[in-house]
Amino acid sequence: MCLIRYRLRLSKWRDSKMHGIWVGVCTPGNEPHMLPILWQNSSLTHWQISYCILALYTLCDLQFSIKLLLKSKNTDHLKFFTKALDVENGLTVTRICACVSQVTFPVRVFKLLGVETLMVTNAAGSLADSYSCGDIMIICDHINFPGLAGLNPLNGPNDDKFGPRFPPMSGVYDKSLRKMAFDICKNMGVSQYVQEGVYCMVGGPNFESIAEARFLHRLGVDAVGMSTAPEVLVASHCGMRVFGLSLITNKVVKSYEDNESVNHEAVLEVSKMRSEMLQTLVTELISRMDINNNTA
Numbered sequence: 001m002c003l004i005r006y007r008l009r010l011s012k013w014r015d016s017k018m019h020g021i022w023v024g025v026c027t028p029g030n031e032p033h034m035l036p037i038l039w040q041n042s043s044l045t046h047w048q049i050s051y052c053i054l055a056l057y058t059l060c061d062l063q064f065s066i067k068l069l070l071k072s073k074n075t076d077h078l079k080f081f082t083k084a085l086d087v088e089n090g091l092t093v094t095r096i097c098a099c100v101s102q103v104t105f106p107v108r109v110f111k112l113l114g115v116e117t118l119m120v121t122n123a124a125g126s127l128a129d130s131y132s133c134g135d136i137m138i139i140c141d142h143i144n145f146p147g148l149a150g151l152n153p154l155n156g157p158n159d160d161k162f163g164p165r166f167p168p169m170s171g172v173y174d175k176s177l178r179k180m181a182f183d184i185c186k187n188m189g190v191s192q193y194v195q196e197g198v199y200c201m202v203g204g205p206n207f208e209s210i211a212e213a214r215f216l217h218r219l220g221v222d223a224v225g226m227s228t229a230p231e232v233l234v235a236s237h238c239g240m241r242v243f244g245l246s247l248i249t250n251k252v253v254k255s256y257e258d259n260e261s262v263n264h265e266a267v268l269e270v271s272k273m274r275s276e277m278l279q280t281l282v283t284e285l286i287s288r289m290d291i292n293n294n295t296a
């Protein structure tokens with residue numbers, strides 16, 4: 001049954017002129033896996049990648065095991081990718097053992113395959129008072145907290161083939177893609193749910209304490225999560241164009257009077273609730289991009 005769903009989904013993405021997809025998959029035990037599904041239309045030279053990070057795996061409505069997938073789709077590209085990942089980390093990238101060089105490794109593989117645009121999605125908690133649960137925040141900038149503290153995927157010898165030793169981090173989130181996303185949301189009639197703001201990555205896996213939440217709020221953070229910045233950093237370092245969005249799955253508790261507390265189940269629930277909307281937005285965004293020139 002999973003297999004059928006998977007095939008249906010693939011044809012849906014293919015119709016939308018998408019030529020590569022990288023999804024986060026949760027096995028029934030809820031063990032997260034990052035899994036690439038790739039295919040290429042021979043008439044096109046560029047790959048497009050969507051990268052759905054753990055909590056937003058429902059973007060693609062996929063819940064099946066890696067084994068099942070590998071059996072079902074045996075293209076050369078898929079083999080190449082799984083092999084590449086095997087070497088690096090045995091196919092799985094889990095929150096528990098994730099280190100920044102592991103989670104960003106696939107971004108470099110994408111680059112070597114000719115991928116020019118990276119789209120990242122994540123689930124995040126809001127600090128901005130005007131945001132609501134279920135909002136979509138188009139990311140205009142980020143604060144990479146682990147990076148500021150030295151946990152940076154670019155640590156170690158620099159390979160100049162990918163990018164410079166000291167890369168700039170201004171203007172990383174592509175303006176034209178951001179504008180396009182806003183236009184699409186307007187056409188979809190969902191502008192009221194769309195925000196633009198600053199994402200902050202923290203190390204996790206715990207959610208923030210109230211004091212930490214207040215601290216981040218004062219720094220100008222609109223939404224906080226546990227991913228995205230390292231992948232974006234590596235993509236930007238090697239000259240890829242980046243688009244990112246956060247689904248606001250919860251409001252971060254900032255008051256000692258507040259008895260609410262966040263939990264992962266609630267995060268997944270909101271992700272599910274918004275999966276259709278996100279699918280439409282991402283699909284439309286990809287189909288509007290000029291794939292051959294990779295321009296918006």
Ligand SMILES: O=P(O)(O)O[C@@H]1C[C@H](O)[C@@H](CO)O1
Nearest residue numbers: 053054055122123226227267
């Ligand atoms: O992987 P992302 O950043 O999308 O997911 C967030 C961070 C944690 O993995 C999880 C917490 O509920 O959601």
